[in-house]
Amino acid sequence: MRKVRTLYESKGGVIMGYAFMTSRCGMCGSTFTYHPNYVPSLNNVPFCRRCVESANIIRVQQGLTPHSIHPRAYDIANEEELA
DSSP states (O other): OOOOOOHHHHTTOOOOOEEOEEEEOTTTOOEEEEOTTTSOEETTEEOOHHHHHHHHHHHHHTTOOOOOOOTTTTSOEEHHHHO
């Protein structure tokens, strides 16, 4: 079977896909987008940036270590990262 190539591929380009997840925040319920490999979560329940940052303020006030937020936690993922 012959592979059909797009015009972009025939000119030397590469087709690449991107993905992102959308869910409701486990704390506030707002819908947000995130990178599934890096978003802060507990038992696979993701949390939005605003809630994590709010929780971190309280954690610091209580003398606890703040939760880290990965720089790509709320970015899109390229297809190679999800394979």
